[in-house]
Amino acid sequence: MFSDFSFAALAAILAxxxxxxxxxxxxxxxLADRLADRTGLGEAMVGAVLLGAATSISGTIVSVTAALDERASLAFSNGIGGIAVQTAFLALADILHRKANLEHAAxxxxNVFQGTVLMLMLALPFVAYTLPEFAIWGVHPVSVLLVAVYAVGLLAVREVRETPMWRPVRTHETREDEPEEDDPEPRSTLALFTVFAALMLIMAAAGWxxxxxxxxxxxxxxxxxxxxxxxxxxxxTSLPELVTTLAAIRRGALQMAVGGIIGGNTFDVLFITLSDAGYRNGSIYHAIGRDDLFWLTAGLTMTAILxxxxxxxxxxxxxxxxxxxVLILAVYGFAIAVQAF
Incomplete structure (x- = not known):
């Protein structure tokens, strides 16, 4: 169907x-901010899990569709490239938050723990790439391990938040995560979740x-x-992360802004697992090239700096x-320059 469209039509579809x-x-x-207050899970947790996964749904569909079409490079780089650009979005958000460094105030x-989990998950594809090609029912064991690390990481993040073994020093610029006393939203929590799910379906269709x-x-x-x-x-597909980050900062939900980016990036690593399952010509780790690994390296470097x-x-x-x-934006700018020229 898309082969019949002109370049202008395809560009219009992208827009x-x-x-x-x-x-x-x-x-x-x-919606996520309201749900964070009503469920008592907190901005960082909701940002990392609910908002992070939901805003990644369009990117998930892009990677899975590309993998099913045997486009390993497009499927892999879509998810990993999203991690790099979303981390750069957080640096841009820091520019808009003029009161203090965003990472200080939030x-x-x-979020720190989730960031280290993300670095571990980004390192695992390198391991798979260096190992001999091997797959069980077309899926590499590392892809399964990524899901396990993600699941254990979520449980650990909640434990860290509820019973932390250390706490960041509170300063005048630090913004506490406190539920809003007045909730102007008349709809029930179930209704909010329903609307949230409907938006996810719309984003999935856009991703396809x-x-x-x-x-x-x-x-x-x-x-x-x-x-x-x-x-x-x-x-x-990363535009929701940009919008949600800027909107969260505007609402004063700084921890959700940071947590949404890190959580979305962590979920985006699972694009690799889904792409590996969708790619039927063996392990996707051995079907990618150096350009794809380059973006994986860029994403890991930017996450470590964050x-x-x-x-x-x-x-x-x-x-x-x-x-x-400054360093995150420099790394991302360098990565674009290397790929473009």
Missing amino acids: GTAIVILLSGLRMTS AELA TLSRAAAELTDRYALNASVVGALVTAVI VLGMLYRQRRGPAGIGLES
Whole structure:
């Protein structure tokens, strides 16, 4: 079907899916904040699990669809490229939060712990790549291990939040996670979850459409699938993270802003597991190329800088933002330059 469309039509489809994903993500932010207060789970937990997974649904569909079409590079780089751009979004959000370095003001042990889990998960695909090609029913054991690490990590994050063994030092700039006393939302919690689920379905449909359009552009113009995945589909499907992060900061939900990015990135690593299951020509880890591993390296480096920034908690850095934000943007800019030229 998409092969009959002109370039202008395909470009319009990309723009249309971006708008749908953007608006859906914006609405999800306010719903997630209300649900965090009503369920008592807290902004960091809801941001990492509910909001992080929900805003990643369009990217999930893109990777799975690409894998089913035997486009290993597009499937892999879409998820990993999303991790890089979403981490860069957090650095951009730091620029907008002028009171203090965002990583300082949003001090939360759950986010630090989740960040280290993310680094572990990003390291595992390297292990799979260096091992001999092996798969059980078409799925590499590392893909299963990624799911296990993610599940254990979620349980551990909740335990860390409820019974922390250490707490960040509270300063004048630190923003506490406190439920809002007035809840202007008249609908029940079940109704909020229902609306949230409906938005996820809309984003899933947008993700499928985006995957088909991107695949057609890649084939028609002989584009590098890794670049298309990391810099086109990954950026478009990551727009909810940008919107939700900026909206959360505007609402004062700083811990949700940071937790949403880290949680979304952690969930995005599972794109690899789903892509491996969808890719039927063996292990996807041995069907990818150096360009895909390059984006995996960039994402891991940017995540390490972010976690170090959350631990160091610099109050103010260059241009009024944290040094880690400057470094994250520098790494991402360098990665784009290397891939583009």
